[in-house]
Amino acid sequence: MPSHCFPPRLSATSPVRRPPRFFLTSLAGAVSAWAMLAYAQAATATSHSSTAHHRASKTAPARTVQPHSAPRRATGPMLAHGEEEISVASRRQALNGGGGMMRQETAPHAVQTVTKAYIAMRSPTSTALDLVKNLPT
């Protein structure tokens, strides 16, 4: 494929395995990390708080890796001891925004694309024609 007509083969949509981009690891100060946890509880809220700190991971599912020694407590403020590692990973949503209907295009010419996220949402009886009918052109 011509690299200047269609997105390059090894674009961000390539399934070739690679380390997740926007992979951020932060060793947050113990006090602030535990305060966040206490404030927000459990994993979902952790995602919220880490999003606020790392803009690059807007849509990222966040995962909190807790040290083995950490006490598991559901609610209430906790005292920090030791350090916490927060890993935030993002996959390719940024390039396939809008549920696969608003892909970020980088080609130096007009092009509009629907991607897998959108196609998978439609009926399996769709043809390519049905899939592109809402594109701007």
Next chain:
Amino acid sequence: MTPDSSGMEGGQIQSRGLTDLDMALMVDGAPAAAAKYMSEDIDSENLEEVSVTPGSAARDLPVMSAAGGVMNSRTHRAAEKAGGMVDFSYGTNNLSREFIRLESGEIGKSGVKSYFSFSNAHARSWMGAGINQRKHIDFGLQKDWQNGSNARLFLSWNSADFTIDNYPTAQEFFEYKHTGNGYGRSADPKNVNYWKNNNDHWNQIFLTAPIHIVLPKKFNFDLQPYFSMGQGWDASPGGVATEGQYTHNSGGAAVPAGTNMTSFFLENEARQVGAVAKLSYEIDSHNHLTLGYWYENNQTIQATPKALRWITGPQPARTGQNMRWAAPCTGRMPGMSCIPCSSRTSPAT
């Protein structure tokens, strides 16, 4: 968009005042079926993405007429791990559809991955009597190298029969309005407008195998061979024979008055084979220099024979010897008359 909810018929595109006839419709960068038959190329589960480039097309695409733009479908990439998926659809107009895809995963440590999928769909015609069916196979094979080179192969097979819609004339519409006599295809085998007398049959193989080789010093080499071959027909009511109007091509016996006739647009072969080879140099991230060559050869064999209406009514004669179309005009088939008939071969470019 497609007129039928079961997605077997294909449709048309209108973009910036031009239709799909002025667009390049491609699958993995190889020329694919016209919009009207777009469902023949690939199952939607195997579509990775579909893009539309309005306006002028890139010069290195194997297309001649693309003033209206380019639509390209990228096919599924085989999974890293072995596995599979199935889905089922059931819906309007008695639609049922089954799909299965199996993934090989990486085979050994070779970097080669592949998948195979099959789907079967069955639906009632959305307009008037009729039954539509489609069977489809997709197969993909790929190998990726560490330096960004890759080789892919996409192969699809499609077999479909659908009832050709009849959009009413004003007269037909008013007759339906006032008498309830519908304008769709008839369910009565004795009627010349019987739905099996309005069948679109198409059998097709599509193949494309792009190879991308990353060379030293910012050079790239691309080779894209492609091949498609289809065979089928459109049938339409050919009227009711009058006394002495038709004779059989073989034997010359008269066709009795009152016999239902079928006209065919028969495409005995539609073959397209070609390749694009090109060498590119990446001057910088915005500028590329490409030299290449495109070869293509087409062959279309068409005929418009007329036949006795498929004799036994509900039995589609396509399973019988009546529909051996290898020699459509020579009248070797018993029960066939072949009155207006032409054949054309057009190798091109």
